[in-house]
Amino acid sequence: xxxxxxxxxxxxxxxxxxxxxxxxxxxxxxxxxxxxxxxxxxxxxxxxxxxxxxxxxxxxxxxxxxxxxxxxxxxxxxxxxxxxxxxxxxxxxxxxxxxxxxxxxxxxxxxxxxxxxxxxxxxxxxxxxxxxxxxxxxxxxxxxxxxxxxxxxxxxxxxxxxxxxxxxxxxxxxxxxxxxxxxxxxxxxxxxxxxxxxxxxxxxxxxxxxxxxxxxxxxxxxxxxxxxxxxxxxxxxxxxxxxxxxxxxxxxxxxxxxxxxxxxxxxxxxxxxxxxxxxxxxxxxxxxxxxxxxxxxxxxxxxxxxxxxxxxxxxxxxxxxxxxxxxxxxxxxxxxxxxxxxxxxxxxxxxxxxxxxxxxxxxxxxxxxxxxxxxxxxxxxxxxxxxxxxxxxxxxxxxxxxxxxxxxxxxxxxxxxxxxxxxxxxxxxxxxxxxxxxxxxxxxxxxxxxxxxx
Amino acid sequence: xxxxxxxxxxxxxxxxxxxxxxxxxxxxxxxxxxxxxxxxxxxxxxxxxxxxxxxxxxxxxxxxxxxxxxxxxxxxxxxxxxxxxxxxxxxxxxxxxxxxxxxxxxxxxxxxxxxxxxxxxxxxxxxxxxxxxxxxxxxxxxxxxxxxxxxxxxxxxxxxxxxxxxxxxxxxxxxxxxxxxxxxxxxxxxxxxxxxxxxxxxxxxxxxxxxxxxxxxxxxxxxxxxxxxxxxxxxxxxxxxxxxxxxxxxxxxxxxxxxxxxxxxxxxxxxxxxxxxxxxxxxxxxxxxxxx
Numbered sequence: 001x002x003x004x005x006x007x008x009x010x011x012x013x014x015x016x017x018x019x020x021x022x023x024x025x026x027x028x029x030x031x032x033x034x035x036x037x038x039x040x041x042x043x044x045x046x047x048x049x050x051x052x053x054x055x056x057x058x059x060x061x062x063x064x065x066x067x068x069x070x071x072x073x074x075x076x077x078x079x080x081x082x083x084x085x086x087x088x089x090x091x092x093x094x095x096x097x098x099x100x101x102x103x104x105x106x107x108x109x110x111x112x113x114x115x116x117x118x119x120x121x122x123x124x125x126x127x128x129x130x131x132x133x134x135x136x137x138x139x140x141x142x143x144x145x146x147x148x149x150x151x152x153x154x155x156x157x158x159x160x161x162x163x164x165x166x167x168x169x170x171x172x173x174x175x176x177x178x179x180x181x182x183x184x185x186x187x188x189x190x191x192x193x194x195x196x197x198x199x200x201x202x203x204x205x206x207x208x209x210x211x212x213x214x215x216x217x218x219x220x221x222x223x224x225x226x227x228x229x230x231x232x233x234x235x236x237x238x239x240x241x242x243x244x245x246x247x248x249x250x251x252x253x254x255x256x257x258x259x260x261x262x263x264x265x266x267x268x269x270x271x272x273x274x275x276x277x278x279x280x281x282x283x284x285x286x287x288x289x290x291x292x293x294x295x296x297x298x299x300x301x302x303x304x305x306x307x308x309x310x311x312x313x314x315x316x317x318x319x320x321x322x323x324x325x326x327x328x329x330x331x332x333x334x335x336x337x338x339x340x341x342x343x344x345x346x347x348x349x350x351x352x353x354x355x356x357x358x359x360x361x362x363x364x365x366x367x368x369x370x371x372x373x374x375x376x377x378x379x380x381x382x383x384x385x386x387x388x389x390x391x392x393x394x395x396x397x398x399x400x401x402x403x404x405x406x407x408x409x410x411x412x413x414x415x416x417x418x419x420x421x422x423x424x425x426x427x428x429x430x431x432x433x434x435x436x437x438x439x440x441x442x443x444x445x446x447x448x449x450x451x452x453x454x
Numbered sequence: 455x456x457x458x459x460x461x462x463x464x465x466x467x468x469x470x471x472x473x474x475x476x477x478x479x480x481x482x483x484x485x486x487x488x489x490x491x492x493x494x495x496x497x498x499x500x501x502x503x504x505x506x507x508x509x510x511x512x513x514x515x516x517x518x519x520x521x522x523x524x525x526x527x528x529x530x531x532x533x534x535x536x537x538x539x540x541x542x543x544x545x546x547x548x549x550x551x552x553x554x555x556x557x558x559x560x561x562x563x564x565x566x567x568x569x570x571x572x573x574x575x576x577x578x579x580x581x582x583x584x585x586x587x588x589x590x591x592x593x594x595x596x597x598x599x600x601x602x603x604x605x606x607x608x609x610x611x612x613x614x615x616x617x618x619x620x621x622x623x624x625x626x627x628x629x630x631x632x633x634x635x636x637x638x639x640x641x642x643x644x645x646x647x648x649x650x651x652x653x654x655x656x657x658x659x660x661x662x663x664x665x666x667x668x669x670x671x672x673x674x675x676x677x678x679x680x681x682x683x684x685x686x687x688x689x690x691x692x693x694x695x696x697x698x699x700x701x702x703x704x705x706x707x708x709x710x711x712x713x714x715x716x717x718x719x720x721x722x723x724x725x726x727x728x729x730x731x732x733x734x735x736x737x738x739x740x741x742x743x744x745x746x
Contacts, residue, residue: 033676033736036649038715039743040662089664145659145718179663179703367699409666409703430666430700 044433046091047177049084050119050144051077052098054137055106056127063133063159072162073127076137079166080123083184083210084173089434093119106140114144121150123173130156137162139169141176151176163212164453171452181407184209187253187450188412189227189236190425192216193443197421204238204251206450211439217251226270226446228403230297231277233451237261239271239282248282250297261299270315273297274322274342281306281316281325292316292327292344306344315359318342319385320366326350326385328358328371337371339385350387359401365408368430372400372413380413380428393432405449412438412447507650640731648724648732655722659715662742665704669742670696673712676736681729683721689713692737712740 054073061068066075074095081094099113106124114122122142130136138154153172157165164185171182192205204224207214218224222242229236236251246268251258261271261280269290271282280297283290290312293303307313309331316327322342329338329349335358337351351357355375362369366385373381373392380394380402398416405412409430416423425438425447438447466474662668677689689712697705716738724732 033734034645034649034652034732035737035739036653036735037739037741038653038656038660039741040657040660041743042661044664045661143714146714177707179665179705179707181703365699431664433664 046089047121048119049090049092049121049123049173050098050114050117051081051084051092051094051123053077053095053100054125054127055101055103056129057103058129060129062129062135064135064162065160066162069127069129069135072135073125076125076127076162076166076169077123079163079210080170080173083167083170087174087434087436089174089178093117106138109142111142111144111147119144121173121177123169125169134158135162135165137165137169139165139172141173163208163210167209180409181452183405183407183410183449183452186406186452188425188438189217189229189238189448189450190414190440190444191224191227191446192440193423193445194220202445204236205444206236206253207440209438211441214441222247226401227448228272229448229450230273231275233406236448237271237273237280239268248280259299261297262295262303272315272317274318275320276322281318283314283316285312290314292325306340307347309347313338317361319362320364324362324385326360326362326369328360335374337369337387350385351383352387353390361402361404363404363408364406368408370402370404370411372402380411382411382430391432393428393430394426394435399426401446403448406452410449412449414445414447505650505654507646507653640728644728645731648728649735649738651724652719652722652732652735652738655719656715656738656740659718660740661711661715662740663704663707663711665701667696667698667701668704668708670698671701671705671708672696672739672741673709674737674739675709675712675716676734676738677716678734679720679722679724679732681726681733683724685717685720689716696741708740715740 054076056069056073059068059070062072064072066072077095081092084090084092098117101109101124103126106126109122109124111122120143122144123139124142125137125139128136128138134156135158136154136156138152140152141150142148143150151172153168155165155168167185170184174180174184175182186209187206188209189204189206192203193200194203195201200223201220202223202225203220204217204227205215206217217236218240222240225239225241227236227238230250233253235253238249238251240247240249245263245265247263248261248268248271249258250261262268262282264284267285267290269283269285271280273280274294274297278297279294281292281294282303283292284303289310291305291307291309292313293305294316295301295303306316306325307327307329309329311330312335313327313329313331316325318325324339325342326337326339328335330336332349335356336349337357337360338347338349340347350369351371353373355373358372358374360369360371362385363382368382369385370380370382370393373379373390377396378398378400379392379396380399381390381392383390393411394413394415396415397418399413400416402411402413404410405427410427411430412425412427414423415426423443423445425440425444426435427438428435438444662671672695674692674694675689676692678686680686691709691713694705694709722732
């Protein structure tokens with residue numbers, strides 16, 4: 001609004017002056033000005049980004065796994081390149097095929113070189129050994145065509161966490177060029193699957209968003225299922241089956257301890273947090289009828305039953321404001337998606353498209369519900385909370401269990417390969433165009449996205 | 455062929471030999487036909503792309519210069535020396551308009567008597583109007599009908615009067631000149647062409663950001679240009695529409711990319727003599743459409 005007012009104000013002010021200075025007076029034609037329009041009709045294009053090696057002022061040895069600061073400069077650029085390449089929006093060129101800039105060019109790039117290479121964007125950075133053994137990493141993003149700096153950032157990290165600096169730089173570039181919240185510097189919890197098909201060992205594991213720093217949390221004695229990060233991302237809720245007895249645990253990521261929330265002899269499924277972290281929803285099959293219960297996350301207390309319709313009611317997920325719960329029920333004959341108030345009242349069906357619909361999950365932004373649509377194949381789809389605007393995001397043989405990224409723009413799911421039964425974690429953005437497989441050391445299922453770290 | 459060759463070792467039956475010969479002959483025929491085949495017609499060259507500008511600025515009246523108003527009189531010096539004949543042709547055309555209304559009146563009554571005979575069997579309904587037209591048109595029809603052929607024959611000379619060959623009518627009457635728009639006025643057609651030229655130069659640089667519902671975003675910018683086509687000041691945001699909860703993160707980026715496109719497209723290559731029309735671009739719309 002302030003932009004549109006400015007010319008109008010200028011005209012009002014200029015009008016009395018116009019009589020004195022004839023040259024200022026706008027001619028009638030210029031007064032109206034030219035109007036027109038231009039449309040971008042090209043298919044979506046990946047943005048070319050050049051990421052040369054980060055130079056250093058002095059090549060000194062460091063504690064980091066990548067080696068000296070000079071070697072680290074190249075490794076940083078490689079991690080950033082891998083982050084951006086896997087995203088689908090960009091076409092990054094890594095340090096291996098690019099000339100190395102000098103430390104002085106980091107703040108004053110030689111744009112001629114880069115425009116000649118067809119790069120639209122340029123990432124520069126530097127590595128320096130900070131006092132105390134830490135590392136200082138700077139990151140600059142330049143628009144090559146406009147020859148201007150778009151954004152810059154700098155971090156001091158311990159040598160062991162040097163990859164985080166690269167993820168931070170990738171986050172900076174990604175959020176600046178896409179407008180979305182960053183997500184590379186985050187952790188992912190999932191279920192690592194090993195062993196033969198009929199005797200699967202399922203362990204809870206966490207790793208960085210690019211698959212590095214992989215760590216198993218449970219030993220594999222018990223079957224671990226459906227992990228979910230808490231809203232404050234301090235702990236992970238998961239379901240454990242030990243000798244057929246289900247238990248719901250909360251694992252504290254920082255302390256490395258876990259506490260029991262509830263246990264039962266009845267089959268239990270799909271524990272989920274409430275947005276305020278005070279409640280945990282889960283489903284339990286009692287005497288042939290599966291219903292959704294809630295229990296305080298502090299532990300103890302008697303579970304409160306929210307649904308009482310016959311059949312299977314499962315997989316409750318809170319809306320971000322905590323007022324509603326979306327869940328799956330087969331009360332109409334086949335699996336469909338229903339919405340109810342947080343206290344269990346006003347249950348109504350929202351999915352009325354072909355096939356069955358399962359495993360709904362409410363977006364952290366509240367505007368979408370992701371679910372698995374089963375029409376022959378299993379496909380990940382999203383719809384609005386009223387059940388409108390169905391959109392398919394994937395088209396494969398078996399994609400299931402969608403969960404949201406913290407920024408509500410990317411959905412993680414796991415894909416089962418036809419025939420081999422191998423499972424892997426995939427990500428897809430809300431446009432459905434950019435699909436990416438997360439590298440995991442073993443087969444993986446049930447992903448849950450952790451926080452973007454500060 | 456290999457199967458046939460294998461069986462050859464066991465000896466060929468007559469029908470097989472005949473079939474083999476037939477196949478060989480057919481193959482030879484095919485090879486010769488392929489060798490002698492007339493060259494395939496050259497592929498039709500794909501039509502060259504052209505940019506079409508659809509303008510919503512349409513004038514009811516053309517503002518392009520009127521050729522008759524601009525044409526100089528053929529014998530202008532003669533007229534300047536002797537202005538007296540000028541009023542002379544004026545009274546002559548005046549009587550012309552007078553007979554013109556007369557023939558116009560004549561065809562109007564014509565149809566009246568024609569329906570009259572048709573209406574005769576129904577005197578009860580239109581008894582009053584019938585007698586009135588009958589006598590009046592009877593005279594009126596005959597008189598103008600005779601006048602029509604007579605007038606052009608007799609008064610035809612008055613149209614091509616003494617001003618004939620002295621130049622076009624518009625050149626002689628000073629009023630005709632003032633009627634036409636001045637050539638300097640830049641009409642909608644020219645403006646449309648100019649904005650089309652700007653759009654063509656912006657297009658290679660305009661890349662809309664990606665995202666959910668990002669194709670609904672529309673950014674309108676305003677910017678000023680110097681006479682050499684370069685930007686005067688920086689482009690400014692006039693308005694943005696189509697912002698939803700889903701594409702809000704891309705809204706600012708959309709504006710930024712639009713401004714980037716203008717800055718990269720400058721300096722614009724536009725006709726210098728029309729600078730007054732393109733010095734200020736009041737509102738330029740940036741959006742995304744999938745042509746598929």
